[in-house]
Amino acid sequence: MTKGIYKRGRVYWIRYAGLDGKTVYESTGSDKFRDAETLLLQRKQGIKEGKQPEVKRIANCSFKELAGQYREWIKGRHRSEPVKKYVIAALVERYGNIPLRRFNTPLVEQLQTELIGKGHKNAYINKVLNTLKAMFTKAVEWEMVESDVLKRVRRVKGLVENRRLRYLSVEECQRLIDVCDAHLKPIVITALNSGMRRGEILKLKRESLDLTHGFILLNSQDTKNGERREIPINETLKALFRSLPRRLDTAYIFSDPKTGKPYGDIKHSFDTARKKAELEDLHFHDLRHTFASHLVMAGIDLTTVKELLGHKDIKMTLRYAHLAPAHKMKAVNILDDAFSVNYTKTIQSRD
Numbered sequence: 603m604t605k606g607i608y609k610r611g612r613v614y615w616i617r618y619a620g621l622d623g624k625t626v627y628e629s630t631g632s633d634k635f636r637d638a639e640t641l642l643l644q645r646k647q648g649i650k651e652g653k654q655p656e657v658k659r660i661a662n663c664s665f666k667e668l669a670g671q672y673r674e675w676i677k678g679r680h681r682s683e684p685v686k687k688y689v690i691a692a693l694v695e696r697y698g699n700i701p702l703r704r705f706n707t708p709l710v711e712q713l714q715t716e717l718i719g720k721g722h723k724n725a726y727i728n729k730v731l732n733t734l735k736a737m738f739t740k741a742v743e744w745e746m747v748e749s750d751v752l753k754r755v756r757r758v759k760g761l762v763e764n765r766r767l768r769y770l771s772v773e774e775c776q777r778l779i780d781v782c783d784a785h786l787k788p789i790v791i792t793a794l795n796s797g798m799r800r801g802e803i804l805k806l807k808r809e810s811l812d813l814t815h816g817f818i819l820l821n822s823q824d825t826k827n828g829e830r831r832e833i834p835i836n837e838t839l840k841a842l843f844r845s846l847p848r849r850l851d852t853a854y855i856f857s858d859p860k861t862g863k864p865y866g867d868i869k870h871s872f873d874t875a876r877k878k879a880e881l882e883d884l885h886f887h888d889l890r891h892t893f894a895s896h897l898v899m900a901g902i903d904l905t906t907v908k909e910l911l912g913h914k915d916i917k918m919t920l921r922y923a924h925l926a927p928a929h930k931m932k933a934v935n936i937l938d939d940a941f942s943v944n945y946t947k948t949i950q951s952r953d
Contacts, residue, residue, distance in 0.1 A: 614638035797893035
């Protein structure tokens with residue numbers, strides 16, 4: 603990095619000595635290094651000519667102003683927009699007109715402590731704090747606050763989440779399928795054989811299926827993390843999709859026969875099936891856990907499972923790692939063949 607050029611978030615800043623010898627810090631407003639280099643040369647040339655540049659100062663913005671701008675920015679960019687808007691509304695109610703420069707580590711820790719005291723789950727508390735941190739990251743990029751404030755906000759660490767992992771045995775899967783209503787059964791079978799999320803399944807269209815080559819293509823707008831994903835189809839799913847009646851009045855594979863639109867809610871029918879199958883503490887999302895768990899127990903590596911589930915971070919997939927003890931043993935046993943000859947000679951020589 604050229605001396606006098608540095609980054610705050612995604613934006614390049616420059617620093618140079620003014621006519622009075624004091625260091626001047628200035629945002630370029632650009633994420634391009636060449637723009638920063640050009641502006642720095644211009645400023646230094648101006649100083650040589652005896653001209654003190656007029657540097658734009660960051661205004662004293664309030665949290666409410668940031669929230670309004672951030673709400674506009676996330677439209678169409680974040681699939682979790684509805685949830686984030688709810689969180690932002692609660693934050694605005696709390697912080698309102700407090701200047702962004704007033705935010706520091708103790709202030710954010712106090713928020714975290716109060717949420718803990720109210721009995722909120724760690725996952726929700728982390729979601730609130732991550733939203734707050736994301737807002738201040740954009741605030742720095744938008745030159746609404748200095749980067750030092752963002753550093754103070756980021757010092758508050760997230761809480762450890764006790765992630766729930768419930769998966770069904772093969773026998774339990776069959777019990778559940780056997781008692782499902784006619785409209786629910788193919789949805790459950792799809793979940794167990796693809797690991798897709800409920801929303802991804804309910805919005806699945808015929809155009810996303812390629813039965814000839816054997817995969818489901820989920821476009822970026824159809825997935826939770828906004829990334830395109832290809833899911834291989836096994837023979838069970840191929841047979842299922844071919845058996846489903848094809849309606850001409852809808853593009854959706856699983857649709858309400860009355861409206862032709864995707865099912866808005868299958869929670870009631872799933873809960874009814876769960877009770878009939880005598881399965882306690884089971885949610886639809888646990889079918890996704892079941893898919894991943896059985897793959898890991900069958901010896902499939904975590905990287906492949908990560909790709910099938912569409913996880914951005916391997917940390918999400920590592921929750922299934924404890925299900926593969928036999929696979930780990932098989933891995934270290936490979937060393938028997940690699941080292942056994944040398945080890946045997948060493949032992950024999952000692953004898």
